[in-house]
Amino acid sequence: MKRLSGLLGLAVFLAxxxxxxxxxxxxxxxxxxxxxxxxxxxxxxxxxxxxxxxxEVGRTARRLTLAFVIAGVVCIxxxxxxxxxxxxxxxxxxxIEFLRPMPVIAILPIAVFLFGLGDGMVVSVIAxxxxxxxxxxxxxxxxxxxxxxxxxxxxxxxxxPRQFFTIVVPAAAPHVFTGLRLGLGTAVIVTxxxxxxxxxxxxxxxxxxxxxxxxxxxxxxxxVGLIGLLGYLIGQVFLFAEHRxxxxxxxxxxx
Amino acid sequence: MLQVRNLSKDYRRGxxxxxxxxxxxxxxxxxxxxxxxxxxxxxxSTLLRCIAGxxxxxxxxxxxxxxxxxxxxxxxxxxxxxxxxxLFPWRRLLGNVSYPLEGRLAKAAVQERARKYIAMVGLTGFxxxxxxxxxxxxxxxxxxARALVKEPKYLLMDEPFGALDAQTRGHLxxxxxxxxxxxxxxxxxxxxxxxxxxxLSDRVLVMGARPGRIVEDIVIELPxxxxxxxxxxxxxxxxxxxxxxxxxxxxxxxxxP
Numbered sequence: 001m002k003r004l005s006g007l008l009g010l011a012v013f014l015a016x017x018x019x020x021x022x023x024x025x026x027x028x029x030x031x032x033x034x035x036x037x038x039x040x041x042x043x044x045x046x047x048x049x050x051x052x053x054x055x056e057v058g059r060t061a062r063r064l065t066l067a068f069v070i071a072g073v074v075c076i077x078x079x080x081x082x083x084x085x086x087x088x089x090x091x092x093x094x095x096i097e098f099l100r101p102m103p104v105i106a107i108l109p110i111a112v113f114l115f116g117l118g119d120g121m122v123v124s125v126i127a128x129x130x131x132x133x134x135x136x137x138x139x140x141x142x143x144x145x146x147x148x149x150x151x152x153x154x155x156x157x158x159x160x161p162r163q164f165f166t167i168v169v170p171a172a173a174p175h176v177f178t179g180l181r182l183g184l185g186t187a188v189i190v191t192x193x194x195x196x197x198x199x200x201x202x203x204x205x206x207x208x209x210x211x212x213x214x215x216x217x218x219x220x221x222x223x224v225g226l227i228g229l230l231g232y233l234i235g236q237v238f239l240f241a242e243h244r245x246x247x248x249x250x251x252x253x254x255x
Numbered sequence: 256m257l258q259v260r261n262l263s264k265d266y267r268r269g270x271x272x273x274x275x276x277x278x279x280x281x282x283x284x285x286x287x288x289x290x291x292x293x294x295x296x297x298x299x300s301t302l303l304r305c306i307a308g309x310x311x312x313x314x315x316x317x318x319x320x321x322x323x324x325x326x327x328x329x330x331x332x333x334x335x336x337x338x339x340x341x342l343f344p345w346r347r348l349l350g351n352v353s354y355p356l357e358g359r360l361a362k363a364a365v366q367e368r369a370r371k372y373i374a375m376v377g378l379t380g381f382x383x384x385x386x387x388x389x390x391x392x393x394x395x396x397x398x399x400a401r402a403l404v405k406e407p408k409y410l411l412m413d414e415p416f417g418a419l420d421a422q423t424r425g426h427l428x429x430x431x432x433x434x435x436x437x438x439x440x441x442x443x444x445x446x447x448x449x450x451x452x453x454x455l456s457d458r459v460l461v462m463g464a465r466p467g468r469i470v471e472d473i474v475i476e477l478p479x480x481x482x483x484x485x486x487x488x489x490x491x492x493x494x495x496x497x498x499x500x501x502x503x504x505x506x507x508x509x510x511x512p
Binding site: 146152154155157166170249252 | 309331333341
């Protein structure tokens with residue numbers, strides 16, 4: 001059944017590509033509007049062969065990875081601390097609620113002031129934008145730990161940091177993973193947006209901006225397709241890791 | 256010896272304070288199996304939590320071997336009614352049962368003792384199963400093994416078999432009695448089931464509701480080892496049953512006619 005639905009999905013995908021190819025060849029759409037998939041694939045292959053595109057993919061992937069790691073390293077412990085100490089949460093709540101809904105485009109100029117025009121700026125904006133959801137899920141994870149688990153630790157004289165690391169953290173881990181997965185999705189989007197908007201430093205976002213400006217239409221489409229593919233692959237890798245590490249949780253909740 | 260002295264617990268909601276337990280006093284001799292029997296909502300679980308150091312009493316004290324307790328005492332382990340929520344879903348059976356000993360003994364010794372208690376509750380062969388892969392009865396066996404592995408002097412059980420079907424429940428009662436006979440320790444067993452209280456105990460403390468208090472203290476003089484059929488067919492069993500039934504009826508009516 002699972003295999004069948006996988007095949008169905010692939011068939012629909014290929015059928016749409018086929019219809020698109022036919023429409024382009026029959027002249028129903030102009031190459032300026034929507035180039036044929038074959039010409040997009042041709043552009044993709046030749047751009048990779050020239051080595052241009054591999055460099056851009058590398059830049060995007062590096063920024064994304066760096067920013068996501070920073071977001072995780074900063075926001076998971078911060079979320080844990082906010083979840084554990086109510087006073088800390090009360091102290092920082094207004095600030096968090098003020099900063100969290102800030103659109104990426106609005107903080108871009110601030111980031112330029114702070115970090116200059118460079119990768120530091122791009123990475124910090126991605127980390128900022130994707131970190132909130134990680135922080136809030138880590139915090140919720142700590143707060144939603146079943147009190148019976150805590151009592152269980154207490155009756156075995158396990159308290160303090162030992163209780164935190166052997167009971168609270170593992171119990172909160174599924175929430176943390178959900179936060180990371182959502183944060184990763186945001187990070188992919190923000191990386192491309194910032195590369196596109198900042199107009200320098202390369203990367204896939206910048207590549208589609210430049211290609212569009214130069215009216216290199218198949219190349220533009222190739223860049224967009226590659227962004228989709230990159231997002232999909234990163235998501236799959238993360239899901240695989242999550243399933244491996246959180247196998248107990250999927251069994252426990254029956255998902 | 257376990258002593259409960261003038262223990263009271265009030266629940267505050269805003270300005271009003273409702274007494275949940277009032278001036279409860281009793282002693283439990285070492286190696287005695289004592290049930291606390293009462294209608295639902297009489298505060299028997301609250302009493303057990305206070306004794307275990309999981310809830311702070313409003314007044315009075317709990318004395319364990321001559322020492323007034325202020326936190327969960329080392330020689331006491333509490334077994335929860337919600338076994339499914341008390342076991343760690345991220346640990347396999349062996350990991351769950353090993354947990355209380357980790358850092359106290361060498362790894363090999365921890366595993367050896369964990370396996371011993373897993374065998375004692377009849378779960379050998381399931382060491383690498385996760386709790387959620389086991390039935391309710393098996394989960395509560397796992398929770399009992401995890402409590403016993405610490406070899407506590409006092410075992411506190413809060414309606415441990417309340418959520419199980421009758422047959423599983425009978426099996427677990429017998430496993431518990433077997434373990435207890437093998438190495439007698441003091442057991443405080445909270446239940447609302449009259450038959451269960453008589454069947455297991457040396458002594459039954461009957462609680463009344465609103466506020467929770469001890470209304471009767473009955474010694475069960477039935478021979479051991481006990482047997483699910485023979486013991487329950489004993490004439491004295493029916494007499495205890497009749498007496499306890501009457502007491503529960505009166506106390507759950509809140510003393511009102």
